[in-house]
Amino acid sequence: MSSTVIKLEQVSKRYGNKEVVNNISLKISRGSVVAILGPNGAGKTTTMKMMLGLSTATSGLVTVLNQKPNHKQVRQKIGVMLQDVSVMDGLTVREIIRMVRSYYPAPLHEDHIGELTGLCPADLNKRAEKLSGGQKRSLNFALSMAGDPDILFFDEPTVGLDSETRRHFWERVRQLAQEGKTVIFTTHYLHEADEVADRIILFNRGTIVADGTPENIKAGITIRTVSFSTSESMFINDYESNTEMAAEADVRAQIEELPDVDRIEYHQDRCILHTKNSDALLRNLIEHRIPVSDIRVETGQLDDAYASLMETVKEEI
Numbered sequence: 466m467s468s469t470v471i472k473l474e475q476v477s478k479r480y481g482n483k484e485v486v487n488n489i490s491l492k493i494s495r496g497s498v499v500a501i502l503g504p505n506g507a508g509k510t511t512t513m514k515m516m517l518g519l520s521t522a523t524s525g526l527v528t529v530l531n532q533k534p535n536h537k538q539v540r541q542k543i544g545v546m547l548q549d550v551s552v553m554d555g556l557t558v559r560e561i562i563r564m565v566r567s568y569y570p571a572p573l574h575e576d577h578i579g580e581l582t583g584l585c586p587a588d589l590n591k592r593a594e595k596l597s598g599g600q601k602r603s604l605n606f607a608l609s610m611a612g613d614p615d616i617l618f619f620d621e622p623t624v625g626l627d628s629e630t631r632r633h634f635w636e637r638v639r640q641l642a643q644e645g646k647t648v649i650f651t652t653h654y655l656h657e658a659d660e661v662a663d664r665i666i667l668f669n670r671g672t673i674v675a676d677g678t679p680e681n682i683k684a685g686i687t688i689r690t691v692s693f694s695t696s697e698s699m700f701i702n703d704y705e706s707n708t709e710m711a712a713e714a715d716v717r718a719q720i721e722e723l724p725d726v727d728r729i730e731y732h733q734d735r736c737i738l739h740t741k742n743s744d745a746l747l748r749n750l751i752e753h754r755i756p757v758s759d760i761r762v763e764t765g766q767l768d769d770a771y772a773s774l775m776e777t778v779k780e781e782i
């Protein structure tokens with residue numbers, strides 16, 4: 466059986482004159498947990514809706530399990546939790562669970578779905594409209610599992626959940642991944658994508674701006690600095706001899722030739738190197754025997770780096 470469960474080939478979506486998804490191609494493998502990450506309006510939900518057959522691509526091809534997304538056999542193998550939390554008024558939670566189960570040929574056991582809601586037995590007899598916002602979301606999560614799906618789609622699943630419920634939700638998602646389910650979720654939060662996903666697809670303005678493991682993505686956007694002192698006189702401008710100046714020029718030249726350096730600053734007696742790969746930079750410093758002491762490595766805030774990357778990408782477009 467092919468390991469690709471979802472394939473998008475040169476897919477675009479236009480609303481009027483506005484291209485909200487612009488010629489994207491991607492493949493998602495069975496059993497992966499994929500975060501579609503990006504700021505408001507990036508095209509995350511539109512892309513997910515095209516995968517679900519809820520929106521039709523203006524051009525390009527979307528296939529799920531080698532079929533069109535709205536094919537009946539595909540629908541029976543997917544579970545969905547969208548942003549809108551709507552429940553059926555007038556029915557109890559238990560009645561809704563029974564009704565949704567009846568849509569599927571091989572549904573999960575009613576009790577199992579009840580457990581997934583995280584509600585106590587008494588609450589299962591409540592009318593759904595009486596549940597809190599977070600409880601309604603948990604019910605929607607449980608309903609998305611009703612058909613025992615192979616692929617799960619969650620559109621910003623943790624919006625409005627308190628931290629405890631959020632933690633439980635991600636624990637369940639991890640379990641599902643261990644059982645071999647494919648999980649695709651959208652989020653604005655890099656840390657959420659980092660904690661749960663094994664692949665992050667970074668969207669901005671309808672295009673994919675990065676695609677890789679959380680480590681790759683973080684390495685690409687996290688700026689670290691490696692700073693150090695060199696010999697005492699090196700950065701003092703008032704040199705007594707040509708020899709000292711020559712030594713300074715030599716060390717500076719060596720530093721400037723180091724690979725993996727994005728920017729160099731000199732502050733008093735310290736040299737500060739900005740890098741995305743501090744490990745490689747440290748290795749090179751040592752291998753080149755550059756006379757340094759008091760080495761410090763500092764990491765910028767990941768969320769700040771992500772925010773600034775998003776700003777940069779917006780400006781470039």
Ligand SMILES: Nc1ncnc2c1ncn2[C@@H]1O[C@H](COP(=O)(O)OP(=O)(O)OP(=O)(O)O)[C@@H](O)[C@H]1O
Pocket residue numbers: 480485503504505506507508509510511512653
């Ligand atoms: N039905 C629609 N008609 C017209 N424009 C739409 C429609 N749905 C989405 N858009 C526009 O498409 C763009 C992408 O929207 P989309 O919902 O895919 O973004 P998103 O990345 O999911 O954003 P958010 O994080 O805010 O949910 C936005 O500019 C939005 O206004």
